[in-house]
Amino acid sequence: MLIFILFLFVFSCIFILNKNMSSNSNTKLENLENKMDNDILNPIFTLSNKKEIIKVTAKEGNFISKNLILLKKNVLFNSDKFSISSSEVLFDNKNQTAKSTTKTEFFSKNTKITSQGFIITDNGNKLEFKGKTKLLLDK
Amino acid sequence: MKIFYIIIILISNNLLALDANQTEITTDEGIEIFQEEKYYLLKKNVKIISKNFSLSADIVKAYFDKDLYDIIRIESLKNVTLTSKKGIIAQGQKIFFSIKDENILIEGIKSSLINKEMQMFSNLSIEINNRTGKFKLRGEDSKLINNDLKISGSIIDGFFIDNNNVNEITTLYIEDQSEINIKTSKINMFAKKSNYSKKNNLIELFENVKIIKSNEIIVGDYAKINTLNESIKVTSDKTSNKVKILLTSDE
DSSP states (O other): OHHHHHHHHHHHHHHHHHHHHHHHHHHHHHHHHHHHHOSEESOEEEEEOSSOEEEEEOSEEEESSSSEEEEEEEEEEEOSSEEEEEEEEEEETTTTEEEEOSOEEEEETTEEEEESOEEEEGGGTEEEEOSSEEEEEEO | OHHHHHHHHHHHHHHHHSOTTEEEEEESSOEEEETTTTEEEEEEEEEEEOSSEEEEEEEEEEEESSSTTOEEEEEEEEEEEEEETTSEEEEEEEEEEETTTTEEEEESTTEEEEETTEEEEESSEEEEETTTOEEEEEEEEEEEEETTEEEEEEEEEEEEEEETTEEEEEEEEEEEEEEEEEEOSSEEEEEEEEEEETTTTEEEEEEEEEEEETTEEEEEEEEEEETTTOOEEEEOOTTTOOOEEEEOOOO
16 A cells, blocks of 8 residues: 555656646747747837937837838837837838837826827827827826 | 616716816827827817816817927817807817817807807807907808897907806997898897997997887988987988888787
8 A cells, every 4th residue: 555655656746747847848948939939039229300219119029121120018119208008019110100000008297098009100200099099188 | 777877877987087187088080199289180089078178079189288288279170069167068160279268269150159148150250258258250140149139240249248157248349241130129220330338338320220119110320229228319421311210000
């Protein structure tokens, strides 16, 4: 009986250890694949006009072409005046434009906008929020 | 019945959710911000709700001052309705609303403005400043109705004051190339131009004057009507030199 219990214990230990190792190696593999999928990790760009500089950051980025970059996860446009966040943004580094069709949040002093996407043109002077949009102003 | 109460509670919760100092703007087709030009372009089914007014329109340009939250002027197009906390209901094809100085300009056909007991209608433009009390109506057959007073003309300018929450017209100038009309419960007046002063209790009529009171029709070139005792004085200029009084029968 004792031998049987001991056998069962050893077998369980081996099984758990094996599963953990396999899971770890899977995660490592996924991370590696992710790294290979993304051309840039934590990319940083800037949009600038006469009056302000808008810093563009994200967790991941993929080059679609020489100047077009698809920014993914925690995409943030930040200037002294406002910030815009979204999960996926197509950024044109040459023309200094950006476009998103995913849920967007805009914050400025006493101002909040939620929309279904956005477009930045004219070097950041013109901000366009797409689809059903809600603007809250606090005065 | 329960569903009805739930709906009421949900609606009131929604209304209460908006802070007293907050302005909520919703659109169906987005918002554009022009930072240098300092305005928002709001597109399709635009609704603005603030503590002092609410507005609905199809297209709205909202100008801001220094910061994005500081809206000072609103230009709205297509099927515009503006309702203010002070009792103004304005409707028209275009409404320009200056928030700071409380000036409202309505343009286009079927423009209307109701300010408590004062009603204004025009097919060209209505402008009113709720702070100074100045108003202007332009366009053929523009109409101003105030209690028992009905006025029509192509130019109607005047001032009103808030007297114990009642809007009282203090001065008026009315003009029309063809004919103006001022109608009270007892007198019906026609002319080309007219002045009214509440302070002097006086209506003056100029050119092609016709006054209908009870069974009398008085025709002349100039008339003075005392609004207190309703006495009428009609004169003619030297060229025409005639004042006519016609007596009509009820039968």
